[in-house]
Amino acid sequence: MHIHNISEQNSVLNTFLSEIRDIRIQKDRMRFRKNIERIGEILGYEMSKSLCYQKKSIKTPLGNSSINLLTDDLVICSILRAGVPLHNGLLNCFDKAENAFISAYRHHKTNSESFEIIVEYLACPDLENKTLILADPMLATGQSILSTFEALKPYGIPKEVHLVSVIGAQEGINFISKQFNSEAHLWIAAIDKTLNNNGYIIPGIGDAGDLAFGGKLQQ
Numbered sequence: 001m002h003i004h005n006i007s008e009q010n011s012v013l014n015t016f017l018s019e020i021r022d023i024r025i026q027k028d029r030m031r032f033r034k035n036i037e038r039i040g041e042i043l044g045y046e047m048s049k050s051l052c053y054q055k056k057s058i059k060t061p062l063g064n065s066s067i068n069l070l071t072d073d074l075v076i077c078s079i080l081r082a083g084v085p086l087h088n089g090l091l092n093c094f095d096k097a098e099n100a101f102i103s104a105y106r107h108h109k110t111n112s113e114s115f116e117i118i119v120e121y122l123a124c125p126d127l128e129n130k131t132l133i134l135a136d137p138m139l140a141t142g143q144s145i146l147s148t149f150e151a152l153k154p155y156g157i158p159k160e161v162h163l164v165s166v167i168g169a170q171e172g173i174n175f176i177s178k179q180f181n182s183e184a185h186l187w188i189a190a191i192d193k194t195l196n197n198n199g200y201i202i203p204g205i206g207d208a209g210d211l212a213f214g215g216k217l218q219q
């Protein structure tokens, strides 16, 4: 798998990352969602450089302008609910993309730190020969993104797979590197060292879904 860690280069991405991490700033939900969306736009822009283009002629009021335009048929798939702001950012880049949504959540077994990933709702177009962009803001263990990818298999074989994430833990990235084929790409804003016993990324940001949309009752 090709791993593109975008914060390795200095850019304004680091400002948005620092704000979603900062315990004082991240509590402002609207700003948190906006920052995740802006990170999605930057990751989408970086990814767009690796896609397929064809020369087109555009008629202006005063002549013709030749320009290379994207030819891939894109499908953006996000994991509910934390994936919604990241999805919006990607869609701001790729506004003609088709969209898929899937709900995957961690079900903690009673009196245990271990959990399984439950996939429930799934709405997806045909994926055959399309470019699949699979977005999961927090790539912790890598189980959610893998379960999602498995659940999408009946919808067709994509031409290319691009995983998009805001923050990942090194062990989750090591895990998915073995699960996805060597041609797949991961576009990620930052890679953190480790996970805690509850599967949260350290230092990470906390719970991305709660920060974006508020807390929830435990199932």
Ligand code: URA
Pocket: 082, 138, 139, 140, 199, 200, 201, 202, 204, 205, 206, 207, 208, 209
């Ligand atoms: N999901 C989150 O929201 N945060 C983490 O750190 C890991 C998974």
